[in-house]
Amino acid sequence: MEEVFRGMWVVAYRELLRFVQERSRIFSSFAMPLLFLVIFGAGFNRIIGAMTPGVDYIQFMYPGIIAMTVLMSSVMSGLSIVWDREFGFLKEILVAPLGRSGIVLGKAAGSATVAVIQGIVMLVLAPFLGVSLSPLMVIELIPMLIIISLSLSGLGVLIASRMRSQQGFQIIVQIIIMPMMFLSGVFFPVNNVPTWMEVISKINPLTYSVDAIRQLFLGKEIAGMGGTMGQAGNAIGVTVFGHTMTILQDVLVVVILGVVLLSIATWSFSKQE
Amino acid sequence: MNTIEVEELSRNFGQLVAVDRVSFQVAEGEIFGFLGPNGAGKTTTINMLCTLLALSGGRAIVNGYDVVRQRSEVRHSIGLVFQEPALDEYLTAEQNLRFHAYAYNIPKELREKRIGKLLELVELSDRRKSKVRTFSGGMKRRLEIARGLLHNPRVLFLDEPTLGLDPQTRRLIWDYILALRKENNLTIFLTTHYMDEAENSDRISIIDHGRIIALDTPDKLKDALGGDVITLKAVDNNAAALELKERYPELSSGPSPVVQNGVITFSVPQGEKFLPKLMDSFQSHLLSIGIRRPTLDDVFLNLTGRAIRDEEAGFKEQMKGMVMRRGHGR
Numbered sequence: 396m397e398e399v400f401r402g403m404w405v406v407a408y409r410e411l412l413r414f415v416q417e418r419s420r421i422f423s424s425f426a427m428p429l430l431f432l433v434i435f436g437a438g439f440n441r442i443i444g445a446m447t448p449g450v451d452y453i454q455f456m457y458p459g460i461i462a463m464t465v466l467m468s469s470v471m472s473g474l475s476i477v478w479d480r481e482f483g484f485l486k487e488i489l490v491a492p493l494g495r496s497g498i499v500l501g502k503a504a505g506s507a508t509v510a511v512i513q514g515i516v517m518l519v520l521a522p523f524l525g526v527s528l529s530p531l532m533v534i535e536l537i538p539m540l541i542i543i544s545l546s547l548s549g550l551g552v553l554i555a556s557r558m559r560s561q562q563g564f565q566i567i568v569q570i571i572i573m574p575m576m577f578l579s580g581v582f583f584p585v586n587n588v589p590t591w592m593e594v595i596s597k598i599n600p601l602t603y604s605v606d607a608i609r610q611l612f613l614g615k616e617i618a619g620m621g622g623t624m625g626q627a628g629n630a631i632g633v634t635v636f637g638h639t640m641t642i643l644q645d646v647l648v649v650v651i652l653g654v655v656l657l658s659i660a661t662w663s664f665s666k667q668e
Numbered sequence: 669m670n671t672i673e674v675e676e677l678s679r680n681f682g683q684l685v686a687v688d689r690v691s692f693q694v695a696e697g698e699i700f701g702f703l704g705p706n707g708a709g710k711t712t713t714i715n716m717l718c719t720l721l722a723l724s725g726g727r728a729i730v731n732g733y734d735v736v737r738q739r740s741e742v743r744h745s746i747g748l749v750f751q752e753p754a755l756d757e758y759l760t761a762e763q764n765l766r767f768h769a770y771a772y773n774i775p776k777e778l779r780e781k782r783i784g785k786l787l788e789l790v791e792l793s794d795r796r797k798s799k800v801r802t803f804s805g806g807m808k809r810r811l812e813i814a815r816g817l818l819h820n821p822r823v824l825f826l827d828e829p830t831l832g833l834d835p836q837t838r839r840l841i842w843d844y845i846l847a848l849r850k851e852n853n854l855t856i857f858l859t860t861h862y863m864d865e866a867e868n869s870d871r872i873s874i875i876d877h878g879r880i881i882a883l884d885t886p887d888k889l890k891d892a893l894g895g896d897v898i899t900l901k902a903v904d905n906n907a908a909a910l911e912l913k914e915r916y917p918e919l920s921s922g923p924s925p926v927v928q929n930g931v932i933t934f935s936v937p938q939g940e941k942f943l944p945k946l947m948d949s950f951q952s953h954l955l956s957i958g959i960r961r962p963t964l965d966d967v968f969l970n971l972t973g974r975a976i977r978d979e980e981a982g983f984k985e986q987m988k989g990m991v992m993r994r995g996h997g998r
Contacts, residue, residue: 398740405770409756416758483754487815490718491771492743668721 402497403504406488410475410505424471424513428464432456432520435582450613453524458609459581461517462543465510466601469544470572472506473551477564495665503548503657510544511537526612535611542646543604546653550600553660580605586634597635600652606633607645671696671731671823671855672717678725679712686712688878689726694823694857699849701869702859703964709878710859711751714827717857718748731822744772747821749812751828751859757801761792761811764800765818772819786814790844806837813844817854824848826858830865842868863964874968881971890962896939897966899958900932908932908952915949928975935962935970 436453479485488498515537521528554571558564578585578592579601585593596602610632633640640648672694679687687709694700702710715721717728719739727734733741755764762783769779787793790810800808809829816824829845830838846868848854858869866872866886873883882889902908909925909932919925925934936942939959947957969975 401771401773405767408770409759409767412763413756413758482757483750483752484756485754486720486748486750487754487768488771490720490743490746490748491768492740492773493771 396494398492399494399497399500402493402495403501405491405493406498406501407505407508410472410502411508413475414505414509424464424468425516427467428460428517431463431582432460439582451525454526454613455609456582457520457524457526458612459579459605461514461540462579462601462605462608463576463581464517465514465540465544465604466547466572466576468510468513469506469547470551470554470568472502472509472548473553473555473558474561474564474568475506476502476552476555477558477561480559481561496661499552499657499661499664502552503545506548506551507541507544510548511540514540514544532611536608539607539611539646542653543607543649546600546649546656547604549653549656549660553656553663556660556663575599575601578602580609580633584632586632597633600649602633603640603645603648606640607642607649610642610645669696669732670694670729671698672700672857673729674713674717674726675728676726677713677716677723677728679709679716679721680724685878687716687724690875690878690880691726692873692880692883694855696822696855697849697853698871699845699856699858699869701866701872702857702875703861703863703866703872703968704859704875705861708875710861710875711827712878713875714825714857714859718746718825719743744819745822747816747819747824749809749816749824749826749829751831753805753808753812755800755808755812755815758799760797760799761787761803762796764811765815768815768818774819782818786817790814806833806840809833809837809841810844813841817848821854823855823857826856828859828861830860830862838862838865863968866964872964874971876968876972882967886964889964889967893935893962893966893970895935895937895962896942897933897935897960897962898939898942899956899960901930901955901957902932903953903955905930905932908950908954911950911952926969926973928969931958933966933969935966 432453436456440452476485479488515533518528518533518536550571554567555564558567574595578596579599580596581601585596585602588596633645670693672692674693675691677687677690678685690709690713692700702713704710712721716723717730717735719735719742723736727736729735730742731745733745735742756767759767765783765786766779769783774782783796784793787796790813792807792811792814795803795807800811803811813826813829826845830841833841842865845856849856858865860866869886871883871885872889873880874889875881884892900908900912905927909927912919912925912932912934919934919936925932943957943959965975
């Protein structure tokens, strides 16, 4: 047990050390979400604005962009495993007396810390976008971001556990992450879409993360509008089998998913060749 | 007590048998060399002994711990220097060592003292705050050796410790290794395909195609060849080799003449007495004659019929050699 904890903390420690020293990584993880926010926001504001009654499109998209930032840096934690494998440092970690589950949890914890920091930095934008922000909201947001990023790093580590090259990892990430992003309700509500798309959206873990953050920002009254209003076309919230998800339920889905992903990742990672 | 005990150790990768029922013991304080061409199974063996790779068969005990059932104990008690550098290049030398100290749970009061001492030993004290990516290949290897020793392991595994380093740096690294052994009675298990490097070992195990084909001290391995090595170059090497075998049947008792790389190689008990006899009566037209003490390369050549360095030479080079030899003959 002691080896699991030690594994967790040394791996997380190094992850943070690397993060602090690689300034470029800090900025690059903001680039894409910011780009989406600016370009999609400006381009779609008037067109899609009508779909989100009472809410400006940018205000609608902003919580999703925070979730997206967290997703990016969480999944990219997997890349650092592949990187370590390619550059040999993973051997140094694997031959040390450290618990395998600790190594996986340490990667997840390290990248979760980074992801939370980045998510919080995104809050700086809130005043410019007309999104109201209270200290209480920030306090509620932090544990939410921790849970989301831990869960999503499980996905990153799982992908990385069997990958040998960075290129291979990047390809898988493109194949998985891009659809995950677009079908998560970041850019448009996932209720008024073709059935196949709705099904994919509802099994997409990011959908619930986005919904939880959005409800926190826009207030339960607006974001929680779902099937209960009787007009699904205008709903922003996520409805599953006619039930509109609450924040707590959203978070629960993310927690369960995280436990499953991290368990499989640990198993896959510790299987000796 | 033996530090390493290996019995019938095997490892398959699908159809390929990388390590085939290998058995050996390494005594405490011994430098044990694993010598063989690339792909012979050296790294696979090391990876199994270090708990990085599962066994397909057999048993291995390191420092009294089973590498399958007591992985954690094995990991605590061994130091490892990998064939490929395994440093975090974006961290400083000091940070790399500190990470290792945390990972091996070295007590705080010992940590900085040992880091300082080892950096001094490998002469990197002045670069302790530099990022590893600014280091040369030799400096990285030295830092890895320091790191491998940080947690006071009882056995140090060195996988091709001087691969890709210049001769001067190789000499330097060996000075460290030999000094360490003297100071701490450290057991060293090393793999190499450099003959001269293997000479530093107390005992050498020659491995080829996953099997140990010889195991003894370097001197005994060379003595087994029987005396001196003679190399001949003739206009027609094959005819000359045939004539040798016919004229001196006693040669077939030792290593018989082998035509390799354009020369005929064989050994005789007393070379200086054999040569005059040869020159008196030999019929084939000879171009050159050489006589020398046997090397480990000769040992390998005798055991396998080919030289270790052949494995290194690319196909192109071999083709070139063939063409040149042919041109020479005409």
